[in-house]
Amino acid sequence: MTTNNSIPNDGPVVALAGGVGGAKLAYGLYQLLGDRLTVVVNTGDDFEHWGLTICPDLDTVTYNLAGINNLEQGWGLADESYRALEQVTRYGGESWFRLGDRDLGTHLVRTQTLKSGATLTEVTFRLKTEVGIRASILPMSDQPVRTLVHTDEGVLAFQDYFVRRRCEPRLIRLEFAGIGAARPSPAVMSALNDAAAVVLCPSNPYLSLDPILHLPGMADKLRGLHAPVVAVSPIVGGLALKGPAAKIMAELGVEVSPVAVARHLTGQIRLDGFVLDQTDAASASDVAALQGVTPLVTDTIMGDHASKMRLAQNVLQFAAALAQTTAAA
Amino acid sequence: MTTNNSIPNDGPVVALAGGVGGAKLAYGLYQLLGDRLTVVVNTGDDFEHWGLTICPDLDTVTYNLAGINNLEQGWGLADESYRALEQVTRYGGESWFRLGDRDLGTHLVRTQTLKSGATLTEVTFRLKTEVGIRASILPMSDQPVRTLVHTDEGVLAFQDYFVRRRCEPRLIRLEFAGIGAARPSPAVMSALNDAAAVVLCPSNPYLSLDPILHLPGMADKLRGLHAPVVAVSPIVGGLALKGPAAKIMAELGVEVSPVAVARHLTGQIRLDGFVLDQTDAASASDVAALQGVTPLVTDTIMGDHASKMRLAQNVLQFAAALAQTTAAA
Numbered sequence: 001m002t003t004n005n006s007i008p009n010d011g012p013v014v015a016l017a018g019g020v021g022g023a024k025l026a027y028g029l030y031q032l033l034g035d036r037l038t039v040v041v042n043t044g045d046d047f048e049h050w051g052l053t054i055c056p057d058l059d060t061v062t063y064n065l066a067g068i069n070n071l072e073q074g075w076g077l078a079d080e081s082y083r084a085l086e087q088v089t090r091y092g093g094e095s096w097f098r099l100g101d102r103d104l105g106t107h108l109v110r111t112q113t114l115k116s117g118a119t120l121t122e123v124t125f126r127l128k129t130e131v132g133i134r135a136s137i138l139p140m141s142d143q144p145v146r147t148l149v150h151t152d153e154g155v156l157a158f159q160d161y162f163v164r165r166r167c168e169p170r171l172i173r174l175e176f177a178g179i180g181a182a183r184p185s186p187a188v189m190s191a192l193n194d195a196a197a198v199v200l201c202p203s204n205p206y207l208s209l210d211p212i213l214h215l216p217g218m219a220d221k222l223r224g225l226h227a228p229v230v231a232v233s234p235i236v237g238g239l240a241l242k243g244p245a246a247k248i249m250a251e252l253g254v255e256v257s258p259v260a261v262a263r264h265l266t267g268q269i270r271l272d273g274f275v276l277d278q279t280d281a282a283s284a285s286d287v288a289a290l291q292g293v294t295p296l297v298t299d300t301i302m303g304d305h306a307s308k309m310r311l312a313q314n315v316l317q318f319a320a321a322l323a324q325t326t327a328a329a
Numbered sequence: 330m331t332t333n334n335s336i337p338n339d340g341p342v343v344a345l346a347g348g349v350g351g352a353k354l355a356y357g358l359y360q361l362l363g364d365r366l367t368v369v370v371n372t373g374d375d376f377e378h379w380g381l382t383i384c385p386d387l388d389t390v391t392y393n394l395a396g397i398n399n400l401e402q403g404w405g406l407a408d409e410s411y412r413a414l415e416q417v418t419r420y421g422g423e424s425w426f427r428l429g430d431r432d433l434g435t436h437l438v439r440t441q442t443l444k445s446g447a448t449l450t451e452v453t454f455r456l457k458t459e460v461g462i463r464a465s466i467l468p469m470s471d472q473p474v475r476t477l478v479h480t481d482e483g484v485l486a487f488q489d490y491f492v493r494r495r496c497e498p499r500l501i502r503l504e505f506a507g508i509g510a511a512r513p514s515p516a517v518m519s520a521l522n523d524a525a526a527v528v529l530c531p532s533n534p535y536l537s538l539d540p541i542l543h544l545p546g547m548a549d550k551l552r553g554l555h556a557p558v559v560a561v562s563p564i565v566g567g568l569a570l571k572g573p574a575a576k577i578m579a580e581l582g583v584e585v586s587p588v589a590v591a592r593h594l595t596g597q598i599r600l601d602g603f604v605l606d607q608t609d610a611a612s613a614s615d616v617a618a619l620q621g622v623t624p625l626v627t628d629t630i631m632g633d634h635a636s637k638m639r640l641a642q643n644v645l646q647f648a649a650a651l652a653q654t655t656a657a658a
Contacts, residue, residue, distance in 0.1 A: 051380050051440035081412055087434025091459045093441065101430040105416025111380035112422065130420045 011036065011196025013316070016140075018042040018208020019057045020074050021234050021242045022201030023064035024302040028312030029199065030065050030135050031305075037135040038191040039065070040184075042203070043120065044147035044176055044211030047159045049097055050088075052107040053114055056159075057208065058124055058139055059106055066131040074242070077102045096164040121185050136191065140212045143182035147211060148175040158207075167244040171251045176211050184215050192221055197319035200231035200271075202300065204245045205261050206252070213268050222269045228322035230273035230315060231265055232300060233258035237279040241301070259286040266290050272322045275300060275315060294322060340365065340525025342645070345469075347371045347537020348386045349403050350563050350571045351530030352393035353631040357641030358528065359394050359464050360634075366464040367520040368394070369513075371532070372449070373476035373505055373540030376488045378426055379417075381436040382443055385488075386537065387453055387468055388435055395460040403571070406431045425493040450514050465520065469541045472511035476540060477504040487536075496573040500580045505540050513544050521550055526648035529560035529600075531629065533574045534590050535581070542597050551598045557651035559602035559644060560594055561629060562587035566608040570630070588615040595619050601651045604629060604644060623651060 017026050017039050026039045039061050046055045056075070063069035063077055070076045080100035089095045099107070106127060113123045119142040128137045149161040151169035161167060184192075192198070203209055213219055222229055238256050240246040246256045254260050258276040265271050274287050277300040287295035296318045302308045346355050346368050355368045368390050375384045385404070392398035392406055399405045409429035418424045428436070435456060442452045448471040457466045478490040480498035490496060513521075521527070532538055542548055551558055564587050569575040575585045583589050587605040594600050603616050606629040616624035625647045631637045 049441075050437035051382075051444055052437075053380075077416075081410065081430065083410055083430035084413065084433040084437065087406075087431040088438055091434065091438045091456060093434075093438040101410065101412035101433075102416040104413040104430075104433060105420065105422075108379035108381075108413065109417055109420045109422040112378075115380055127420060 012038065012191070012194050013197045013199060014038045014040060014191050014195040015199040015201055016040050016209060016212050017057070017061055017201040018203030019045070019060045022203035022208060023061045024308050025199070025201045025232060025311060025315070026061055027064045028302070028308030031309050032312050032316060033135070035134040039135060039137050040140055040188050040191070040212060041137060042208045042211050043139045043141060044145050044207070045158050046144065046146070047157060052111045054107050055110065055139070058137065059103070061137055062128050062131065062133065065133045065135060065137070068131065076100050097159060121187050138185060138187050138191065140184060140188060141182040141215055142185050143178060145179045145182050145211055146177045147207065148177050150175060167247060171248050174206060174210070176214055179211065179214055180216065182215055184218050184221065189221065192225060195225065195227045197227050197316070197323065198222065198225065198229045199315055199319065200229070200265065202232040202234035202241070204234060204243055205264050206245070206248050219269050228272040228319050229270055230275065230319045230322065231262065231271055232275040232315060233261050233277065233280070235261055236277040236300060257283060259283050262287050262290055262293060266293060273318050275318065277301065341367065341520070341523050342526045342528060343367045343369060343520050343524040344528040344530055345369050345538060345541050346386070346390055346530040347532030348374070348389045351532035351537060352390045353637050354528070354530045354561060354640060354644070355390055356393045357631065357637030360638050361641050361645060362464070364463040368464060368466050369469055369517050369520070369541060370466060371537045371540050372468045372470060373474050374487050375473065375475070376486060381440045383436050384439065384468070387466065388432070390466055391457050391460065391462065394462045394464060394466070397460065405429050426488060450516050467514060467516050467520065469513060469517060470511040470544055471514050472507065474508045474511050474540055475506045476536065477506050479504060496576060500577050503535060503539070505543055508540065508543055509545065511544055513547050513550065518550065521554060524554065524556045526556050526645070526652065527551065527554065527558045528644055528648065529558070529594065531561040531563040531570070533563060533572055534593050535574070535577050548598050557601040557648050558599055559604065559648045559651065560591065560600055561604040561644060562590050562606065562609070564590055565606040565629060586612060588612050591616050591619055591622060595622060602647050604647065606630065
């Protein structure tokens with residue numbers, strides 16, 4: 001009880017995250033937790049492009065925690081140029097995935113290191129260490145999982161759907177190719193064993209969290225933990241703050257609301273706490289009606305450094321309180 | 330006889346070339362011949378780096394003919410930046426091979442296109458066409474050949490020897506790995522069939538020309554042609570104008586002289602003409618003493634556009650004269 005009660009002070013925390021939205025909360029958590037934070041990152045978005053292995057969510061989290069992310073653009077590196085891409089375009093090459101020159105440095109090192117036999121976990125450790133990050137950043141798995149989007153225009157590879165087609169085709173269902181043969185990495189399992197709290201960042205629940213949660217053994221692992229599991233809604237006021245979550249939920253015939261996100265998660269894992277924005281305060285009772293879930297209403301909009309820190313602080317205090325309740329029960 | 334006599338006006342010409350020195354003469358020939366020129370390029374220097382397939386000699390020839398080469402540096406593209414490389418260096422990655430951002434665009438398109446199943450000949454056609462080159466640029470083979478340098482410090486991959494180690498280890502012998510299974514490409518054989526003249530550019534005879542000449546069937550092919558075969562000496566006044574040719578010849582125990590280059594070539598192919606610099610005018614009689622070889626003494630230093638054109642013009646007229654002699658004989 002003492003340990004759980006003191007999460008904001010000295011307990012290790014595992015955050016599950018996808019791209020931009022998740023990385024913002026991960027950034028806030030990192031400011032508070034430093035090397036006590038482990039971010040487990042979706043790799044379902046990973047793909048091969050121009051012969052390079054590209055891991056968009058891992059890079060977004062790494063660039064955010066290192067403070068070298070491009071704030072205006074929302075993805076990629078700050079102070080970026082696109083001269084390689086211009087040359088590719090000159091050759092009539094595919095240029096829909098806008099790889100920056102500095103960003104290419106990341107993909108080149110990753111590709112080279114993977115080819116030399118390193119695991120994605122090892123490569124990610126090297127990259128995050130070299131940019132000075134003390135927190136752990138872990139790919140969810142060392143085996144490849146590739147999200148395929150079944151749409152009314154056929155099956156699309158994730159980045160084809162997400163970037164090239166700008167999520168325009170109507171989504172029918174998602175497939176996580178390779179997930180049956182994939183496993184959470186040993187480093188992920190070990191971090192979960194030690195966790196005093198698990199935080200599901202406000203990432204797209206279908207595209208970013210499901211690939212992590214669907215890994216064989218992951219849901220059971222989370223269910224068996226004593227640590228509280230807390231999620232933050234990526235849906236605010238019936239809209240997704242970033243990305244196609246709202247559009248996807250509508251296409252799947254799901255109500256676009258925080259409670260629908262909470263319900264989607266409780267269908268897969270044990271969820272102890274669910275954070276929803278003050279805009280959706282009226283939905284808190286619906287969340288509370290879900291088995292075992294305690295709602296927290298707070299300001300979840302992360303526009304700047306201070307708001308990321310504040311939400312992280314609130315989430316950690318919430319988790320600490322839940323841990324105390326669980327221990328007292 | 331009419332055809333051969335008119336080489337400078339309307340006959341097709343095949344030039345064999347390696348990197349920088351060869352590309353300069355190829356540039357001069359291109360100015361005079363336009364789409365009548367085919368440049369057959371060494372691929373023994375090709376290598377895989379950062380997951381990319383890099384073909385330094387093909388790129389040097391392409392960049393030179395397109396007029397987008399970096400004149401100060403001698404290799405790579407003009408107006409280049411190194412931001413991807415800076416990022417690689419930041420990660421502690423290998424940075425000895427200085428890949429520019431624009432140059433990366435070439436390697437990315439090539440790698441992607443090769444992975445999609447295209448041959449190197451097809452990829453090279455696409456790249457040279459997109460930068461507006463009317464001449465044919467052909468890799469010597471579609472099968473990989475990799476030059477290995479046996480040195481007093483062990484066996485080194487070519488770029489390891491050439492760039493990373495700056496040709497410092499003492500060369501013992503060269504090995505062209507894969508050459509037994511490689512063949513001159515069909516496009517190369519077809520260009521040779523049509524050639525009114527064959528020009529061996531002033532490239533390193535050991536590193537750049539030998540991989541082409543050692544391809545199974547290539548020496549026989551050249552021997553069987555009616556077209557004159559003319560070479561230009563890369564050695565001037567006992568020195569190589571560019572690169573390690575002189576150092577290598579010394580390490581192989583060969584005299585560093587134009588006549589030694591001519592002798593090296595006549596050991597492999599039929600050579601009708603050999604162009605040596607006016608500095609080496611005294612060696613012309615030694616060249617003339619070689620079986621079947623006619624010497625031409627002229628200014629072979631190519632410092633600017635005009636000098637590249639002038640040497641190309643002299644080489645073509647020389648070849649035309651040799652063709653007439655052969656036909657008359």
